[in-house]
Amino acid sequence: MKDQLISIEHLFVTLNGSHQPLLEDVNLTIKMGEMVGLIGESGSGKSLTSRAVTGLLPKEMRVSGRISYGGNNLLELSDKERYKQLGIKIGYIFQDYRGSFTPFIRIGKQMTETIRTHIKLTKKQSEQLAREVLNEVGLEDKTIYHRFPFQLSGGQIQRAAVAMTLALKPELIICDEMTTALDVITGEKVLNYLAKVQKETGCAVLIITHDLAQAYKHTNRIYVMQQGRIVEEGLSEEVRCHHKHPYTKKLCSCLLALPGEDLITTASQVMVK
Amino acid sequence: MKKGNATLFNLPITTKLGITLVSFLLILIFFGEWIMPYDPFQIDMNNRLESMSHQHWLGTDQLGRDIFSRIVYGAKLTIGLGVITIILSVIVGVPIGLISGFSGGKIDAVFMRIIDAILTFPDFILAIAIAGLLGPSLTNIVIAIVLVRWIVYARLVRSQVLELKQQEYILASKISYSSKWRTIRMHILPHLIPTIIAIGAVDVGKVILLISSLSYIGLGAQPHIPEWGAMLNDGRGYFQVVPALMMYPGLAIMLTVLIFHLLGDGLKNRFDIRKRGLRK
């Protein structure tokens, strides 16, 4: 398919010296400009999958399979070539906002450092760009630019991280539980800015989350992961209302309904043990 | 994190090594008198500065005393002093740390001020001061070191207590109507004791170094006493003629301190103490 941005085929990840694979036959495709959700509980392998894409897996893990991106199999590229794609082609936003930026370097400096790593700009131009994108995500550049990360709230930091991806315009942004450590309302705000950036740049977004409601609301398509395997895939509506796999059913049944809310057609609260 | 039941055989290699070497030291300390071929104080001016031989395994010093016997005798003295110093420091420091950390508030603030003030004052310098005013002797050195060392344990215990106090099981214990003493016994001491033992083991090594350094500059053990540092000081003048005089006591110190380091590190691993929580 032509509009395919990235496609993961038969991905296996195994810890050295162990036979039980951590990821087993994972297949996942993301089209250009698409928002895809990857949901699962802790330990299901969703973060491993995204790290396999960026090449950030720990050294003691073996990877096999194929990740096609831009006509290449990423797994066959050299470390150096993969490293070059980080940031500029594939953006990554992490869960723990305290770790999104280095704590003792000012936000602005880290942004220009990143920008100038990838784009040939003068110091002034990169500062200009950094200030622009900060404003885009609703942060006042005058104050934020000179702040240290610990002087900002979690929501502000994650918005700055979103701004960072906006400056580099990557084709794919991977958000690994980026709102989990935030308050719900703040998290929603960050996600809305993410959606805005997605619309402006037309990039694809992979949202990794354990929060089904979030995935339903913010993505077009959802993959459900359990114990290192993808157990179900489909449009968000489909996964929510017409799921087939028992695990998806269990997940959905555990999503507590607000009163009067029709969660799933069966609306059962069967406990699948 | 926790490994299964550790038997003597699946311990890490460093610990095994540590245990073997410590047993070796213990033999030296308790059975040294039977091993010593000569009286370590026996002066024999006919056999001065002899090199290694069947009669004198490590040779003799400038007064004809048997070096091997002196080192064996010195083991008991050096290690014994180190251990006593640390035990005294623990006895003084741990209760203060417990009280300070557990009660918090003003008591804590006062203790911390005093501790801060003493902390700026290095044990080495205090030892010099005490040796200078009371006269150089091993007892005075031990007093001087304890005066400063207890702080290590008070601070260690206090910071551990403060950290543990954040743990919700301490709160749960309070909610369960457990008395303070019961909470300490049930939830705090089991965490503290291994840490203190492990740190104490390393500290014994450090104190041995300190005492021998002080003895070396003449502020600790007096020259005729076979403390290893004093032996080095003793042989200083003959160092260029007979390097062996410097070699063996120095090696003895190094190996002993190394053993305590290995032991401490082994215990730290065994008890899984490595800065919990900091690494995410």
Added chain:
Amino acid sequence: MRLVFSMIGKRITQLLIMFLLLSFITFVLMKLTPGDPVRTILNVEDVSTTTAQEELIKQQYGFDRPILIQYGEWLSNVVQLDLGESIIAKQPVLQLIINRLPASVALTIGGLVALLVIAVPFSVLAAIYENKWPDYLCRGVAIIGASIPSFWLGLLLIFFFSLQLNLLPVMGRGTLAHYILPSVTLGMAMAPVYIKLLREQLIDILQSSYIESAIARGIPRWRILLFHAIRGSLIPLVTMFGLSIGSLLGGITVIEMLFSWPGMGELIVNAVTQRDYPLIQGYIIVVGSLVVFINLLVDLITMLINPQIMQEARRAQ
């Protein structure tokens, strides 16, 4: 700025508490002291002296007055920067110490340079190759280094480089070559603690999520190592230095003795063996103030390189 003042204030309080504690201890000890300073001054162990002579000395040095009065007098003198006169050298104590200060400071700086040259490369290597052979090597070196008595290490260095190879001078202070052995000995004596700390720091930092973020942003590895990781590990290093300045001053004493280095350490050891009480007291006061002063400097430097401390201090106010 208010913050800096409050910090200076805190350190000065600390200095005062320490000062009172110490002067109290030294005075109590002097009272208990078994040796008789009067006899030391007369410098006669075997020759019999008349009691009249002793009385005269006692009066001259004020030993006959009640201890509290002696203490008060001494305190007020110290405040006026008068630390009294050495019994042996018959010179002002402060002058004697100040004369010796430059040599000790020079050796300290030499030791710090040696320390950095030894500790930084070792720990960076160990951290990058965690649990591989460079790491094991560094840890081995560190643990053995921590077990060697510094004076013995110095002796070994003298033995090999001066006596056997005849490369470097043994004693005294003169040319730059004279600095090498004492500095290296001091540096090596301090290195193990720093290697251990720096290595653990770096390993923690290299595994931290902010380093992962920097990697994910595609920042070149060397930049990450230099500006994000090593820079971050310097903060505890400086704090560590502040904490260990005391033991450094102690360690330097032994090394000065070993190399006959004309610093404060040599001065004090001789003072102790000669029972020169005013000098010992003066030395304690000077060293104590020095420690507090250096710690104040360390505080200020930490504030400069670690903005977070500033923030927390501000919040605490």
Added chain:
Amino acid sequence: MKTLTIEKLTKSYAKETVALDEFSLGIDQGGCIGIVGESGSGKSTLARILLGLESFDQGQILFKGLQIPPKKKKDYRDYRRDVQMVFQDATSALNPKLPIWKIILEPLDNFKEVKPSFIKEDGLSRKAVASHLLEMVGLEREFVDRYPYQLSGGQKQRVSIARAISLEPSLLICDEPTASLDVTVQFQILELLKKLQEETNMTILFISHDIRAVTFLCEKIVVLKQGIIVDHFHMKDLYKKNRHLYTKQLIKVASLS
């Protein structure tokens, strides 16, 4: 008479940060009360004050007519027996050095004269009592001899609940008991709490940031924002027009459409 009456409770940490501002609430015996708020809303402070783990500046708390925290030793003892808590982080709430049975029995060991109603026979061994409690929270008896690190997050939280209910308290305070659990486990813990509440008629004060969890468990809901009660309503009025704007916002974020 209300079981618990809180009147104008005020607590501030520093000059500017007010954790609770004139917080007033009355609670009857039985049922579940939900307190919803985001981080910094003062909800955890409230829990800690109710448990006597923290002091407060102004206002008063009456529990069964007694001032909290009680001054008399006997009253204090009764209060400790009657008010228990389940913590957010089950890992931190269980001492890693102790076996499960010792953990569970800590409260009962301090109240030797108490004979809980769920113990039918006499002369049971301590371990048997502990395993009985484990069964009540849906864990197998064999768990008594295990250590916390051998348990999953959900199982640890069950142990924590078992400890809290061992004295049969009339008020159980749950501070985000499900926040660090997976969704499926979260659901099971909520079910367990619901079941236990129905069986024992204790009052559960359920503190959470998750409005879904609160609506699942509670009949009455209090919405806290920056130390102030902004909304206070019965479950059936959740969608009423006169809900506070902040409540509406919370609902909107949580809802699927």
